Amino acid sequence: xxxxxxxxxxxxxxxxxxxxxxxxxxxxxxxxxxxxxxxxxxxxxxxxxxxxxxxxxxxxxxxxxxxxxxxxxxxxxxxxxxxxxxxxxxxxxxxxxxxxxxxxxxxxxxxxxxxxxxxxxxxxxxxxxxxxxxxxxxxxxxxxxxxxxxxxxxxxxxxxxxxxxxxxxxxxxxxxxxxxxxxxxxxxxxxxxxxxxxxxxxxxxxxxxxxxxxxxxxxxxxxxxxxxxxxxxxxxxxxxxxxxxxxxxxxxxxxxxxxxxxxxxxxxxxxxxxxxxx
Ligand SMILES: [Ca+2]
Ligand SMILES: [Ca+2]
Numbered sequence: 001x002x003x004x005x006x007x008x009x010x011x012x013x014x015x016x017x018x019x020x021x022x023x024x025x026x027x028x029x030x031x032x033x034x035x036x037x038x039x040x041x042x043x044x045x046x047x048x049x050x051x052x053x054x055x056x057x058x059x060x061x062x063x064x065x066x067x068x069x070x071x072x073x074x075x076x077x078x079x080x081x082x083x084x085x086x087x088x089x090x091x092x093x094x095x096x097x098x099x100x101x102x103x104x105x106x107x108x109x110x111x112x113x114x115x116x117x118x119x120x121x122x123x124x125x126x127x128x129x130x131x132x133x134x135x136x137x138x139x140x141x142x143x144x145x146x147x148x149x150x151x152x153x154x155x156x157x158x159x160x161x162x163x164x165x166x167x168x169x170x171x172x173x174x175x176x177x178x179x180x181x182x183x184x185x186x187x188x189x190x191x192x193x194x195x196x197x198x199x200x201x202x203x204x205x206x207x208x209x210x211x212x213x214x215x216x217x218x219x220x221x222x223x224x225x226x227x228x229x230x231x232x233x234x235x236x237x238x239x240x241x242x243x244x245x246x247x248x249x250x251x252x253x254x255x256x257x258x259x260x261x262x263x264x265x266x267x268x269x270x271x272x273x274x275x276x277x278x
Contacts, residue, residue, distance in 0.1 A: 035072035170215035
């Protein structure tokens, strides 16, 4: 498992180099999502697709509005993302291979795509709609076919991932992933929470005083990034907090905005593509 994770991190570094060489320009590549051999990422205000092995990237969107936060559905059929097409950020979905985006949210607050439910039937996005304080995000489900968003009843929540049975959620209550502060240990340092959606029971997975964020549920473990080593690296633990492990050991750059995908029996984890200097 450890070697698979490190291998894919290396592949992404190669990918960035090859994309740069193919276009003859230096890019800024953010918010990657992976499914099987396919990676979609954001750059130049559009979404791009590239093979996980590297090569030239293809532009999936061309609208003047910015697209970001793309997430492949677990079955690989769909690509959900957030875009500024109609005056503010809303959630959209389109076929994974490209096609006409279909709008899923219509609220004047930002609606940022965070995850999919395991059955690929609904998109989970975060929004501050209806909140008195601007820093309090909530999670909402919206059916892939469209419909009224439904609050995910876990209280304050930002980044999230669901187990394969759709019973448990791993999530952050606080959003600080855009901040560039290093080794922050103040009052808004992020921890991972585990929620049992059936029994409505919640507990902290992590208690490190620094940053633990981007939970990714995978085969009975919860993976996340933590700066416990001084840099943001990939860690994991069982849902009860036992058997903690560190999987990557980057010392120069943080692993940011990771994503995971199932392929055969391997876990794919990658760092933020833009961590490569440009
Ligand atoms: Ca665009
Ligand atoms: Ca909106």
